[in-house]
Amino acid sequence: MAVESAVEFAAGNGERFVEELTALLRIPSVSTDPERVGDVRKAAQFVADELARIGMENVHLIETTTPTHNGHPLVYADWLHVPGKPTVLCYGHYDVQPAEPLELWKSPAFEPEIRDGNIYARGAVDDKGQMWMHVKALESLMTAHGGKLPVNVRVIVEGEEEVGGEGIAAFVREHGDQLKADVALVSDTEMFAPELPTLCVGLRGMIYTEIEVNSARGDLHSGIFGGAAPNSFIGLAQIIAKLKDENGRILLPHVYDKVQQPTEAELEAWKKLPFDEEEYREKEVGTSALTGEPGYGVLHRLWARPTLEVHGMPGGFIGAGAKTVIPAKAVAKVSMRLVPDMTPAETFALLRDYVATIVPKGCTVEVRMIHSGDPIVISTDNHFVTAATEAMKTVFGKDTVFVRGGGSIPIVGDFVRELGIPTVLMGFGLPDDNLHAPNEKFNLSNFHRGIESIVRWLELVGA
Amino acid sequence: MAVESAVEFAAGNGERFVEELTALLRIPSVSTDPERVGDVRKAAQFVADELARIGMENVHLIETTTPTHNGHPLVYADWLHVPGKPTVLCYGHYDVQPAEPLELWKSPAFEPEIRDGNIYARGAVDDKGQMWMHVKALESLMTAHGGKLPVNVRVIVEGEEEVGGEGIAAFVREHGDQLKADVALVSDTEMFAPELPTLCVGLRGMIYTEIEVNSARGDLHSGIFGGAAPNSFIGLAQIIAKLKDENGRILLPHVYDKVQQPTEAELEAWKKLPFDEEEYREKEVGTSALTGEPGYGVLHRLWARPTLEVHGMPGGFIGAGAKTVIPAKAVAKVSMRLVPDMTPAETFALLRDYVATIVPKGCTVEVRMIHSGDPIVISTDNHFVTAATEAMKTVFGKDTVFVRGGGSIPIVGDFVRELGIPTVLMGFGLPDDNLHAPNEKFNLSNFHRGIESIVRWLELVGA
Numbered sequence: 073m074a075v076e077s078a079v080e081f082a083a084g085n086g087e088r089f090v091e092e093l094t095a096l097l098r099i100p101s102v103s104t105d106p107e108r109v110g111d112v113r114k115a116a117q118f119v120a121d122e123l124a125r126i127g128m129e130n131v132h133l134i135e136t137t138t139p140t141h142n143g144h145p146l147v148y149a150d151w152l153h154v155p156g157k158p159t160v161l162c163y164g165h166y167d168v169q170p171a172e173p174l175e176l177w178k179s180p181a182f183e184p185e186i187r188d189g190n191i192y193a194r195g196a197v198d199d200k201g202q203m204w205m206h207v208k209a210l211e212s213l214m215t216a217h218g219g220k221l222p223v224n225v226r227v228i229v230e231g232e233e234e235v236g237g238e239g240i241a242a243f244v245r246e247h248g249d250q251l252k253a254d255v256a257l258v259s260d261t262e263m264f265a266p267e268l269p270t271l272c273v274g275l276r277g278m279i280y281t282e283i284e285v286n287s288a289r290g291d292l293h294s295g296i297f298g299g300a301a302p303n304s305f306i307g308l309a310q311i312i313a314k315l316k317d318e319n320g321r322i323l324l325p326h327v328y329d330k331v332q333q334p335t336e337a338e339l340e341a342w343k344k345l346p347f348d349e350e351e352y353r354e355k356e357v358g359t360s361a362l363t364g365e366p367g368y369g370v371l372h373r374l375w376a377r378p379t380l381e382v383h384g385m386p387g388g389f390i391g392a393g394a395k396t397v398i399p400a401k402a403v404a405k406v407s408m409r410l411v412p413d414m415t416p417a418e419t420f421a422l423l424r425d426y427v428a429t430i431v432p433k434g435c436t437v438e439v440r441m442i443h444s445g446d447p448i449v450i451s452t453d454n455h456f457v458t459a460a461t462e463a464m465k466t467v468f469g470k471d472t473v474f475v476r477g478g479g480s481i482p483i484v485g486d487f488v489r490e491l492g493i494p495t496v497l498m499g500f501g502l503p504d505d506n507l508h509a510p511n512e513k514f515n516l517s518n519f520h521r522g523i524e525s526i527v528r529w530l531e532l533v534g535a
Numbered sequence: 536m537a538v539e540s541a542v543e544f545a546a547g548n549g550e551r552f553v554e555e556l557t558a559l560l561r562i563p564s565v566s567t568d569p570e571r572v573g574d575v576r577k578a579a580q581f582v583a584d585e586l587a588r589i590g591m592e593n594v595h596l597i598e599t600t601t602p603t604h605n606g607h608p609l610v611y612a613d614w615l616h617v618p619g620k621p622t623v624l625c626y627g628h629y630d631v632q633p634a635e636p637l638e639l640w641k642s643p644a645f646e647p648e649i650r651d652g653n654i655y656a657r658g659a660v661d662d663k664g665q666m667w668m669h670v671k672a673l674e675s676l677m678t679a680h681g682g683k684l685p686v687n688v689r690v691i692v693e694g695e696e697e698v699g700g701e702g703i704a705a706f707v708r709e710h711g712d713q714l715k716a717d718v719a720l721v722s723d724t725e726m727f728a729p730e731l732p733t734l735c736v737g738l739r740g741m742i743y744t745e746i747e748v749n750s751a752r753g754d755l756h757s758g759i760f761g762g763a764a765p766n767s768f769i770g771l772a773q774i775i776a777k778l779k780d781e782n783g784r785i786l787l788p789h790v791y792d793k794v795q796q797p798t799e800a801e802l803e804a805w806k807k808l809p810f811d812e813e814e815y816r817e818k819e820v821g822t823s824a825l826t827g828e829p830g831y832g833v834l835h836r837l838w839a840r841p842t843l844e845v846h847g848m849p850g851g852f853i854g855a856g857a858k859t860v861i862p863a864k865a866v867a868k869v870s871m872r873l874v875p876d877m878t879p880a881e882t883f884a885l886l887r888d889y890v891a892t893i894v895p896k897g898c899t900v901e902v903r904m905i906h907s908g909d910p911i912v913i914s915t916d917n918h919f920v921t922a923a924t925e926a927m928k929t930v931f932g933k934d935t936v937f938v939r940g941g942g943s944i945p946i947v948g949d950f951v952r953e954l955g956i957p958t959v960l961m962g963f964g965l966p967d968d969n970l971h972a973p974n975e976k977f978n979l980s981n982f983h984r985g986i987e988s989i990v991r992w993l994e995l996v997g998a
Contacts, residue, residue, distance in 0.1 A: 105854075280857040280859070293970075294842075295739060296837070301822060306776075310776045313772050357755065359751045361896045383851055394905050405852060409762070509753050
């Protein structure tokens with residue numbers, strides 16, 4: 073059978089696949105860094121070249137720069153020669169988060185190193201490693217089928233996922249016809265636990281904002297003005313302290329009004345997942361106490377309740393030593409995670425309007441939206457999901473668990489809204505992979521099993 | 536009389552004095568800039584050469600570099616030939632702040648320009664111009680007295696005032712015997728208003744600290760962990776919001792216990808000073824509302840009440856755009872200004888102990904002292920102060936006002952503690968001289984009247 077021959081090909085070429093991934097991980101395609109524009113494009117070209125080499129067609133970069141957006145290119149490819157069979161849209165991203173703080177990496181972020189069966193590098197699992205599984209599954213099938221595929225396939229790989237994905241969102245909105253498909257495959261999530269095949273069926277949305285406080289005409293000397301002039305950082309701290317209570321409940325009026333309660337069946341299933349709160353607190357978070365909304369379990373809070381976080385507070389004096397300035401301007405990067413049926417626009421308005429009621433004396437405050445994404449929930453009763461559980465049962469020997477993700481993958485909402493197609497979120501990361509943090513890794517066994525799972529899934533979708 | 540002849544000499548040579556100051560101001564002796572080390576030394580040598588030329592003795596540079604400190608030299612000189620008369624220690628500094636932002640200067644920072652009776656340049660008033668008044672007063676007296684002075688004089692001029700003054704502090708501590716004197720003269724302050732002779736008789740002290748919050752083993756993805764993991768920045772904001780109330784009253788228990796109430800006479804005198812709170816709010820601070828402890832006037836808050844400020848909050852993500860990280864570590868640079876009889880050690884303990892009682896859930900907190908300085912109040916009932924008011928009355932035709940400063944001049948505390956001598960803070964700057972800012976200036980009429988005031992004061996001290 074062709075599928076077994078594809079699986080065999082993948083197994084026999086696994087070492088080469090890792091070497092190729094290593095080369096891709098060496099490219100510091102940090103999409104948020106203006107100095108890395110060239111590296112980001114280099115990563116795009118790397119992916120495009122490989123798609124062309126394995127036999128995909130119409131391979132090209134799609135520019136996303138517009139008069140108002142300095143974009144990174146999309147990589148597109150397709151192979152559409154089995155009429156009557158479904159079309160699968162494989163999505164991934166080749167851009168990565170910044171690697172800072174560099175000093176906390178055991179091996180340099182862009183010099184991949186294999187230790188204990190894991191490959192360590194920025195982007196290892198998010199998402200270069202997982203996107204590469206798609207490419208290698210396609211290569212394996214293409215070889216086993218003598219230059220053909222069992223289904224129609226389109227590939228779209230973006231370079232702005234870590235900076236909001238504006239370019240692909242515009243492309244999906246304006247050129248949806250060029251991405252016509254029956255289902256999307258996204259591998260940018262994780263397994264609930266090692267050895268436990270997992271499908272993600274819900275994702276939180278988000279709004280990412282900046283709250284800026286201004287308190288004076290300019291920076292002032294704290295000796296000369298301290299005691300009379302307002303301080304933008306103290307004002308901002310007072311605002312932040314009023315956004316959440318000390319347990320973690322969000323204090324914006326009406327913020328919980330639209331929150332959908334998960335079904336009883338879903339809540340029951342979550343209770344059966346292998347989850348030890350004490351171990352999670354100590355090992356995964358590494359804190360003396362978890363926080364969060366009282367009255368809800370950890371998984372419920374992470375997957376089906378909104379949250380609000382502060383990511384950093386630019387402005388003022390942050391160098392070594394002492395500078396006695398009263399900063400005139402302070403900014404907080406504040407995001408909120410949303411769940412169905414919250415919407416970004418409504419939630420941003422709640423935040424902005426509430427902040428306007430708690431402006432500290434002597435300060436002016438502006439709340440800006442940086443980007444946003446819708447929350448989604450995916451139904452589990454369709455052929456594509458069934459095929460995924462079947463494929464992973466063969467590879468892992470276990471039934472798939474359905475979980476939600478606390479994070480956001482805005483493109484999944486775009487696929488639903490603009491293309492009208494469901495997404496299968498089949499991811500092979502692990503909870504301790506250090507996404508967006510130092511020492512990001514990807515388990516190589518999961519890389520190989522991921523390729524096999526995708527090979528088998530594509531074959532079943534085309535059966 | 537010799538004093539009138541000295542005043543006449545100063546008047547007749549005023550133009551030359553300004554030309555010499557101009558040459559000194561051309562030397563960009565920015566002490567914080569490693570590339571200006573040569574210029575800083577050039578300025579030291581310029582001062583030393585002039586002290587030697589006018590007849591001061593033992594003129595030499597004192598190196599301050601140690602294995603742990605990359606220092607700029609002190610300039611020393613003395614003339615000690617009137618036994619039985621007091622010894623005056625003249626202090627000043629020849630280093631300056633950086634000139635950035637350069638584009639905001641109307642004429643270049645190191646190309647002095649005279650406009651509207653002011654000399655514009657970095658260091659014009661802080662402190663080259665004011666230090667030069669000392670040198671020129673000594674020259675005038677030396678000439679009038681036929682190569683002698685009416686009192687014993689030591690001169691010490693430092694080159695690290697703008698970077699913490701570590702070198703002179705160590706010298707005063709370790710070689711105080713070489714600076715033996717009865718009183719110090721410092722001209723590094725300002726007049727309360729034009730035409731208003733002013734003595735500064737109090738300075739606030741300070742503690743400069745860092746408050747560090749840690750909340751997790753490392754940075755975490757806000758999608759995956761948001762809702763369960765504590766957030767170091769939110770925890771730190773909650774702490775800061777509890778340090779001061781919304782009016783600006785400091786919430787540390789017992790922080791006001793040791794605060795000395797100014798005398799009724801001092802409070803009365805402050806009320807008579809020409810101060811328009813509304814103009815101060817709008818022009819000097821540039822804010823919609825002043826803040827501060829209820830129940831105290833602005834000058835009282837600035838001069839005789841402690842304050843607490845946040846200067847910046849390093850850590851987390853502060854780049855452009857969006858990064859969805861829950862930062863594991865957040866730091867706030869927090870300083871407090873102290874007034875008599877507060878001490879840095881006691882105040883730091885109050886801060887540290889109070890913060891320990893408000894540690895947010897899931898966080899650990901450390902409070903570190905970076906540096907500190909004692910607050911001081913100078914008594915006004917001594918011969919040196921009386922001589923100063925008398926001298927300035929002759930020059931300005933007005934009674935001196937006694938004010939305090941909200942900032943710190945740590946060397947004044949060192950003179951009290953290490954040398955056991957009072958300081959006369961006779962300064963001739965103006966409130967709009969733009970210290971540490973673009974377009975720094977010094978009023979030339981104040982330069983000349985300052986020289987005359989110092990000539991008359993030295994004569995009276997020796998009378």
